[in-house]
Amino acid sequence: MAGVLDNVNQRTQLVGQNRLELLLFRLSGQQLYGINVFKVKEVLQCPPLNAIPGRNRVVRGVAHIRGGTLSIMDMNLAIGRRPLENIEDCFVIITEYNRTAQGFLVRGVDRIVNMNWSDIHPPPKGAGKDHYLTAVTEVDGKLVEIVDVEKILAEAAPVSEEISAGTMQEGLSERVVEKHVLVVDDSSIARKQVQRVMESMGIRTTVKKDGREALDYLLGLVKDGKEPCQELVMVISDIEMPEMDGYTFTAEIRNHPALKDLYVLLHSSLSGVFNEAMVSKVGADKFLAKFNPDELVRRVSDRVLEMTGEDLLETEQD
Template sequence: MSEMLKNVDSRTNLVGQNRLELLMFKLVGRQMFAINVFKVQEVLTLPALTLMPHRSPSVIGVVYLRGRALPVIDLSQAIGMRPIVYNDESTIIVTEYNSTVQAFLVGSVDRIVNLNWEQIKPPPTGAGRHHYLTAITQLEEQIIEIVDVEKVLSEIAPLSTELPDHILQDEMIARAAGKEILMVDDSQTAHTQAHAIFTKLGLKVHQAMDGLEGLEFLIKMAEETDGPITDRLLLVVTDAEMPRMDGYRLTTEIRNNPKLKDLFVVLHTSLSGAFNEAMVEKVGCNRFLSKFKPQELAELVRNRIEELS
């Protein structure tokens, strides 16, 4: 399976086309799950496992792979299903999120599929707030559930919204007052953390759950705003992977719209930095920032306000 995973250069061919590749797998039943291939480093048989004291219940231990220790997370147990019974022939998916690498224990890996983001839909509204899905799709009459890995990881290692005192200066807060930000992300976990940080800085935060909703919001705001929209909106902070329209396509649409083209767009994602540095230039983002780094997010706001002074 590992040879099926593409390098950075080949993955960039999908960017701007509103397409994605999903790695499909099963956990403990017949239901098919998936994660974005961009997050996957390799798929392999479970190496020798070392137990860890005082570990999270869903962390079954640590493996040593290519000179580094990786936590192994039972993904089934982490999302509220029964644990996977594992042995030395079990399968793990090694992933990178937010510059950290971890392995997920799964029941079996199926295949990689190439889809359009328009085929990816938000979870049903009746699913409640506590599910572990960012989206669903349908393939060959089967529902595929796309796992909210960011939520899984945040429950194992809770996210921080603490900011150092020097960032929360009165002058900084005063200069930020009245400024607005649009946060576009399909993860409620990401919204919660970023919203807490932005409001500490005195900013008004608008939220959209995917790129299409974000684009519609911006077009409406531009129509309702006297003068340039940039006088009102300090930043557009967008995730990369989202149902219906991804962050790369959203950025492309912004740059192609005369009323929106000068907006400052930040790609805020858990995808690897090496990949996104290439993507920032290709689609026209102003900046790339890894998710769940509160001080860097606050510094970005600070620097942007200083640029406009």
Template sequence: MTGILNSVDQRTNLVGQNRLELLIFRLGRGQRFAINVFKVQEVVKLPKLRPVPHSHPHVCGVAQLRGKAVPVIDLALAIGLGKTRDLDNASLIVAEYNRTVQAFLIGAIETIVNLNWEDILPPPKGTGRQHYLTAITRVDKDIVEILDVERVLADIAPMNTSVSTQMLDSELIERARALRLKALVAEDSATALGQVRETLAELGIAVEAAQDGLQALQRLQSVVARGVTVTDEYLLLVTDAEMPEMDGYRLTAEVRANPQLASLHVIMHTSLSGSFNQAMVKKVGCDGFLSKFAPDELAQLVLQRLREFLNA
């Protein structure tokens, strides 16, 4: 179990190459699911859990891991597959999302696969669990569903999207509304997109959404193809790191490599954290980096860009 994850250095070498590693596991009656290995701290056999009175129904207890109490979420139950029954063969995925560490109760761990983001596709329309998926892929000819863990966590503890009153500059916000300024947001999680949209709305900035990096790049290319300066069309680009078809690192690198797009202000907004990720966003040329989800910090970066734009 301890050897299933590669070293952090090996895994982070994939970032920026439009590649990722997925941890494949089973839930419920054997359906195959995945999450990005980059977010996983460790995988352990299910230890004894301590119950938490009055907790959310999806939280099945607390595990003591490396001296810390970590909440455990029954992932099958959270996405509508019913409570995990086979605890003898169950494991925990310990992962960091949105600045917090939590463990996900799962069934059997299978393997880790190394893929191109081009092999990761948006979920098909009309799938029953579509709102809990960010993407799908094929592994050994089988469909593997990549989970929107941010949606799972938001169901348990909804994120606050409101900007603190002291952060708001009414004059600046009114000017943004009068100019009908907008941001292009590249984000494959509907939950995360909604959070960004609500926060930017408080700042007077509209959101145009792209569901992955490739779609965002095509949107930007179409703007300059019409003869429009990209900064006249968008105040800034806010991009997630992990997305189907093209990740946020490759998207930013493509923007910086195109003279017609290079002046666009880019903020990397991701649930990935850590010093390595900050080094990567600097390497590819992002103007700002923010770990999800902190509305005041997002507002601060956006308002800073707004002031630069209005004073230019």
């Protein structure tokens, strides 16, 4: 097990090629689950856990790891199943989502597989609204379910969606009343978070679930004789998505003459300096780590002011 993630930090050559690597794991049964290797910091045998009062029910306890304290969430509980038993025999997958580290308790870790995002598909439509899947795929003839970790975290450790007083500038939405923002994300939770921020700003949104669906939408605008750059304030896109990831989606935009001038903000829980470098490589305008509503408001506000020219404050003084 110690060698499973030895080369995780050396796998960056996959990015921009619409490829990913999944760490496969199991919970209470034989069903295989997957998580993007880029989200994984470490895998280890479950350490001793200390219970904490008032904790969320999915948090089995906290562990002291590498000089710090980390909450350990039972992945099986988090997706609506029974708690894992004999946790001393279980493993912990330590991940980094939305600027924070957390541990997920799993029964066992299988292996790492190299995949193409085109082989990763949205959950079946019959899965309902309350499922915890963000995508599914197949490995060696077996179904692999990719868990919507952002939904789990939103329920177990919700972040504030409040916008700080003074962050939004009055009169901003009037400047783009005929335009809208294209929001692209495979997580329903993440889509709703961005939508609520845009609604608070008075800006309309169009929502798509992955890069392929979003690209088809943009090409549809072109086919209908519309100019996407005139229709949209900007594109706010996740990076990890089935069918087509955000890096490939951005590259496709830059390679199309009618789309190449669209403003693209990559908005991802894949935080870190690495993603800042990838912004330049694929041609995105900015990168923003999820999820900080104030920072999102400022980025969108800056874009609106950039589009409309004169500074809003100067206009108000006149």
